[in-house]
Each structure stands twice: as structure tokens, then as C-alpha cells.
Amino acid sequence: QVQLVESGGGLVQAGGSLRLSCAASGRTFSSENMGWFRQAPGKEREFVAAFRRSGNTYYADSVKGRFTISRDNAKNTVYLQMNSLKPEDTAVYYCGARRDSLGSYEYWGQGTQVTVSS
Numbered sequence: 001q002v003q004l005v006e007s008g009g010g011l012v013q014a015g016g017s018l019r020l021s022c023a024a025s026g027r028t029f030s031s032e033n034m035g036w037f038r039q040a041p042g043k044e045r046e047f048v049a050a051f052r053r054s055g056n057t058y059y060a061d062s063v064k065g066r067f068t069i070s071r072d073n074a075k076n077t078v079y080l081q082m083n084s085l086k087p088e089d090t091a092v093y094y095c096g097a098r099r100d101s102l103g104s105y106e107y108w109g110q111g112t113q114v115t116v117s118s
Contacts (some may be wrong), residue, residue, distance in 0.1 A: 002026040002107045004095045009112030012085055020080040022095030022109060031055065031071050032101040038091035049080060057098050085116045092096045
């Protein structure tokens with residue numbers, strides 16, 4: 001059974017930083033098969049950041065230059081460093097994983113709340 005466990009969310013003032021972690025267990029995922037998403041109240045889940053098959057990273061335009069995705073292979077953990085946070089970044093952040101880098105994300109964590117106050 002696959003488990004993804006996010007942590008690191010919290011309340012932060014605008015301009016502050018947080019680092020989210022996503023630990024995967026049950027199987028090992030390649031970098032390109034893990035990513036971060038978020039869902040704000042009343043909105044659909046949206047893509048935030050992920051790895052490409054080349055190993056490069058890509059980001060939603062709204063977070064480019066402020067967020068950084070990284071990975072610790074030894075720990076099977078993916079991180080999301082979030083800097084210069086804005087109130088519009090407030091959302092529940094989810095880690096996603098998939099068996100195929102060209103397929104849909106199939107596995108999700110429980111989410112971690114990030115609240116940015118103005």
C-alpha cells in the first residue's frame with residue numbers, strides 16, 4: 001500500500017517562508033513521478049511544482065521564482081521550499097505520486113494547510 005505523508009504547513013505572515021515535506025512509503029517513486037498541488041477554498045486543485053523526466057523542474061507561473069521543489073532519494077522524500085509567500089498562496093497543499101511519468105497522479109497525501117496572513 002502506498003502512503004504519502006505531508007508535513008510542514010502552518011500559519012505564516014506574508015513575505016515569510018515554509019518548507020513542506022512529503023514522505024513516500026510502500027514503494028519508491030522516481031523523481032518525475034512526484035509533484036505538489038494545492039487547493040484553496042472554493043477552488044479546484046491546481047498544479048504547483050513537479051520534476052520532468054529529464055530531471056529538470058517545472059512550476060506553475062504563479063509560484064515561479066518563489067517556490068523550489070527538491071528531493072532526497074535516500075529518504076524517498078520530496079520537499080517544497082516556499083519563499084516570499086503571499087495571501088493567495090493560502091491553500092491545502094497535497095503531494096501526489098504516479099506510477100507512470102506520463103500518466104495521471106494516482107496517489108495523494110492527506111494534505112497540509114498553509115495559511116498566509118496579510
